[in-house]
Amino acid sequence: MASVICRWIAGGLAIALLATAAQAETRARAPIVRTDDVTRFFAVMDASGGRPDALLLQRRYLEPGSDALHQFSELRIGSMQRLADAIQQKPALYVKARTCAAALPGIRSGVARALRNLGEIVPSARFPPVTLLVGRGTTGGVTTPDGVVIGLETLCNADWMQADVTERFVHLIAHEYVHVQQHGAAVEVPAPTLLYQTLLEGGAEYVGELISGQPANSHLRRWAAGRECALEREFVAQRDSTDLSRWLYNGPGDDTRRGDLGYWVGQRIARAYVNRADDRQKAIAELLDVRPETAEALFSASGWTPACVPDSTGAR
Structure with a gap:
């Protein structure tokens, strides 16, 4: 009887270890969804009464920001002066963006579900991070081999897509994340058909x-x-x-x-x-x-x- 119990315990332990390993693998393959840049941006907005200057944006938004924000700033924002100008010129865009920022918890969980599904459909899928940030209202999504970057204020304003904000973000991020898996999305083709x-x-x-x-x-x-x-x-x-x-x-x-x-x-x-x-x-x-x-x-x-x-x- 003791040997039977030992075998049962050993078998149960093996199953538990396999389950733990599977869970660890799933966590390792699950992407990081970063929203800290959004939180920091609106903290700067609040501290400045909604009128931050370039220096404040530089010191409290960009400098402590993610690598994705630094790259996005260089390629799409241009400078913190240009971002400050955009905030002054399009205040309603950033007021609206705050409503989408409030939906981030639901967006994070929806994206996590979608990308778990991706791992089942495409076993070789790569899972670089997803970063949500705030820019000048010119770019909704960018895909690179290093991950997906979403301009919260631009996608928030895309009312012609899904009316529900959480759905809009989840489905767009899912689309952009599929591009991460595509060879062609990472290669610039001159004059594609x-x-x-x-x-x-x-x-x-x-x-x-x-x-x-x-x-x-x-x-x-x-x-x-x-x-x-x-x-x-x-x-x-x-x-x-x-x-x-x-x-x-x-x-x-x-x-x-x-x-x-x-x-x-x-x-x-x-x-x-x-x-x-x-x-x-x-x-x-x-x-x-x-x-x-x-x-x-x-x-x-x-x-x-x-x-x-x-x-x-x-x-x-």
Whole structure:
């Protein structure tokens, strides 16, 4: 009996150790979500009555800030004088940003859930940190091999996306985090074709929806309903062009034509590619590894056609 108890204890201990190891691995793979820069920024705003000068921003916001803030300041803000000027010129933007700062706890937990899902879908996923900070209202998100940086004030103002602030941040961060996993997102391609760039963004939209529940640009799906045939035919006709201006990085657009419609088309192509594959996980990996020289082959393998054109099986 004693030996049975010992074996039971040993077996239980082994299971506990394996569970502990698995939990440790999960924690090691879980990204750090940094919000200290946001907290520090609003402390500076409060200390200055909402009118900080460049010197105060330099000493109390930038200098003690994260590495991501220093890099972002150099590349996107420019200088603390420019940030001080933006605060004076656009005070409502920063008042609104404070409401999004209040949602940070929910954003952190939502991002953590989404990125745990990413680890299951993409076992080779990398998990560099996510940093939320405050800039000049010009950049909503930046992806580098070292992590994802989110301009809180810019994304907070993007009301044309999800109405719920927490959802908007979670889905956008999920999209940007998928870019971390893409070879193409880390390599500057001179004059990329519309097809290639659309597959990059569409792949991030597709996987971003898998892990967070919605694509970052879910509003495009609603607007495009009933317009699929014309839009997709237009895309096919222009897919080899290097002019991205009607499809990507062209702002929110309006009710006549929404901006960034390449995200919507690309997601549809990405979904078709994965749905057609025998090995879903392998197909997702191939989708995330799209390169300029493989874009056309991936597009062909997807079997995708405009909604009003029969595919190879005769279906529409």
